[in-house]
Amino acid sequence: xxxxxxxxxxxxxxxxxxxxxxxxxxxxxxxxxxxxxxxxxxxxxxxxxxxxxxxxxxxxxxxxxxxxxxxxxxxxxxxxxxxxxxxxxxxxxxxxxxxxxxxxxxxxxxxxxxxxxxxxxxxxxxxxxxxxxxxxxxxxxxxxxxxxxxxxxxxxxxxxxxxxxxxxxxxxxxxxxxxxxxxxxxxxxxxxxxxxxxxxxxxxxxxxxxxxxxxxxxxxxxxxxxxxxxxxxxxxxxxxxxxxxxxxxxxxxxxxxxxxxxxxxxxxxxxxxxxxxxxxxxxxxxxxxxxxxxxxxxxxxxxxxxxxxxxxxxxxxxxxxxxxxxxxxxxxxxxxxxxxxxxxxxxxxxxxxxxxxxxxxxxxxxxxxxxxxxxxxxxxxxxxxxxxxxxxxxxxxxxxxxxxxxxxxxxxxxxxxxxxxxxxxxxxxxxxxxxxxxxxxxxxxxxxx
Amino acid sequence: xxxxxxxxxxxxxxxxxxxxxxxxxxxxxxxxxxxxxxxxxxxxxxxxxxxxxxxxxxxxxxxxxxxxxxxxxxxxxxxxxxxxxxxxxxxxxxxxxxxxxxxxxxxxxxxxxxxxxxxxxxxxxxxxxxxxxxxxxxxxxx
Numbered sequence: 001x002x003x004x005x006x007x008x009x010x011x012x013x014x015x016x017x018x019x020x021x022x023x024x025x026x027x028x029x030x031x032x033x034x035x036x037x038x039x040x041x042x043x044x045x046x047x048x049x050x051x052x053x054x055x056x057x058x059x060x061x062x063x064x065x066x067x068x069x070x071x072x073x074x075x076x077x078x079x080x081x082x083x084x085x086x087x088x089x090x091x092x093x094x095x096x097x098x099x100x101x102x103x104x105x106x107x108x109x110x111x112x113x114x115x116x117x118x119x120x121x122x123x124x125x126x127x128x129x130x131x132x133x134x135x136x137x138x139x140x141x142x143x144x145x146x147x148x149x150x151x152x153x154x155x156x157x158x159x160x161x162x163x164x165x166x167x168x169x170x171x172x173x174x175x176x177x178x179x180x181x182x183x184x185x186x187x188x189x190x191x192x193x194x195x196x197x198x199x200x201x202x203x204x205x206x207x208x209x210x211x212x213x214x215x216x217x218x219x220x221x222x223x224x225x226x227x228x229x230x231x232x233x234x235x236x237x238x239x240x241x242x243x244x245x246x247x248x249x250x251x252x253x254x255x256x257x258x259x260x261x262x263x264x265x266x267x268x269x270x271x272x273x274x275x276x277x278x279x280x281x282x283x284x285x286x287x288x289x290x291x292x293x294x295x296x297x298x299x300x301x302x303x304x305x306x307x308x309x310x311x312x313x314x315x316x317x318x319x320x321x322x323x324x325x326x327x328x329x330x331x332x333x334x335x336x337x338x339x340x341x342x343x344x345x346x347x348x349x350x351x352x353x354x355x356x357x358x359x360x361x362x363x364x365x366x367x368x369x370x371x372x373x374x375x376x377x378x379x380x381x382x383x384x385x386x387x388x389x390x391x392x393x394x395x396x397x398x399x400x401x402x403x404x405x406x407x408x409x410x411x412x413x414x415x416x417x418x419x420x421x422x423x424x425x426x427x428x429x430x431x432x433x434x435x436x437x438x439x440x441x442x443x444x445x446x447x448x449x
Numbered sequence: 450x451x452x453x454x455x456x457x458x459x460x461x462x463x464x465x466x467x468x469x470x471x472x473x474x475x476x477x478x479x480x481x482x483x484x485x486x487x488x489x490x491x492x493x494x495x496x497x498x499x500x501x502x503x504x505x506x507x508x509x510x511x512x513x514x515x516x517x518x519x520x521x522x523x524x525x526x527x528x529x530x531x532x533x534x535x536x537x538x539x540x541x542x543x544x545x546x547x548x549x550x551x552x553x554x555x556x557x558x559x560x561x562x563x564x565x566x567x568x569x570x571x572x573x574x575x576x577x578x579x580x581x582x583x584x585x586x587x588x589x590x591x
Contacts, residue, residue: 308479
């Protein structure tokens with residue numbers, strides 16, 4: 001009996017020790033990266049190196065189907081078909097691989113030969129009823145080319161079916177009378193894409209949706225994302241990961257969308273529930289838990305965009321968005337973009353959401369990207385100090401008091417770099433984190449929630 | 450004095466007209482007002498009264514409140530003019546191209562109208578202040 005008691009006591013102690021040890025180790029990872037076609041351009045090497053030094057893991061680029069296949073290939077599933085021109089993406093994949101970056105290919109834009117009949121002359125290029133069968137065959141060719149066993153090219157594991165299919169620039173028509181039509185068109189595309197990718201490399205993963213944040217409450221050129229996803233998942237749809245782009249307004253990452261069917265950062269959980277329900281219902285297939293990704297998000301900064309948010313605010317919004325998305329179980333976030341776009345034709349029509357200016361100078365948001373730190377209030381007098389340290393190890397949470405920094409809490413970041421620690425601080429307190437010899441930007445408690 | 454007052458009232462009338470052009474059907478992310486696709490439709494005024502913002506910011510409002518009858522007239526017109534009606538009457542129901550065109554044109558008018566509004570309000574405030582100063586000088590001279 002004594003031996004049994006001793007064993008039970010030891011077991012109980014071990015379980016208790018594991019339970020206490022768990023929080024630091026069990027924090028979900030957050031993979032961060034950039035979505036930017038600068039990675040395909042003339043200065044791709046420099047921009048990919050900046051992404052690497054920023055500790056980005058994912059680099060998301062557009063693969064333009066019409067560009068790769070301007071004419072119909074004789075053997076569409078064969079990546080070596082002479083109709084295909086992969087040069088730009090071959091170079092990108094090699095450069096990304098050299099830096100240990102994970103590519104995400106977004107395949108969009110039907111070639112003229114793959115658009116549907118009776119084309120509306122006002123429809124955006126490559127958007128009109130794309131041929132799902134041809135799209136699926138192209139997906140097979142692309143996944144075979146970047147399977148890791150073709151011509152010495154590295155592997156691409158993540159493939160995204162189209163982009164922002166709830167907008168008319170991407171898919172037309174959006175509506176058939178008062179009935180959403182783009183979800184029907186998109187379902188055929190993503191199902192063909194999924195089958196095409198998996199036929200080539202079954203372990204590759206397919207990202208679906210990548211919906212834009214807003215639509216009109218009625219019939220117009222944009223369908224609200226919740227409406228789009230509900231219609232999409234009314235019938236069987238195949239994907240591994242869902243993606244949404246929760247671009248926010250001036251209120252920042254904690255501000256909900258104005259309309260119930262639009263989705264900004266704090267509404268991501270709502271969309272996650274809808275998709276989880278579709279998995280249970282059997283329309284989101286295969287029946288496994290879907291990862292949640294954010295393939296694009298950012299706020300334009302001023303400078304250079306006179307209508308953007310101040311540089312310090314952009315940095316704060318970046319950090320806040322990362323935390324609020326992580327809290328809603330988003331596992332990957334790609335910031336749009338790494339470098340600002342030139343203002344052609346105008347600042348209002350282009351993105352200046354980069355963490356670098358167009359000339360390659362870093363903004364404060366770059367420091368935020370490298371070492372994000374937030375301290376949103378949990379309840380009166382208690383905040384959740386959250387961040388991503390430069391690397392695994394000890395993290396100090398510090399408060400500024402009379403001009404001096406004093407350590408108020410100590411925690412540990414695991415391999416995922418993520419750390420989380422409750423701290424007792426009042427609204428208005430100024431905090432920062434220190435880890436691996438580096439400091440985060442400062443965070444004023446209660447400014448944004 | 451009469452000409453100053455007349456001009457001020459004229460400015461006030463213009464201010465009253467500008468908000469109808471200024472009213473927009475959606476809110477864009479900062480710095481991306483020309484990208485219609487990323488514009489969020491503003492729900493009806495009735496449902497989201499707490500979210501709608503006055504056309505007059507607090508600092509300008511305070512200046513107008515202290516600018517006498519002309520300032521009060523400008524404030525009333527700018528706050529309660531055609532803008533409020535515009536919010537009720539902007540449910541989108543047109544085909545895609547038409548709405549897209551309407552949104553972008555409203556966006557452009559909105560940005561120009563916004564600048565014009567502030568210029569006109571500033572002119573009105575300056576004129577009202579000048580009128581007050583003139584009146585006081587005349588009163589003290591008489």
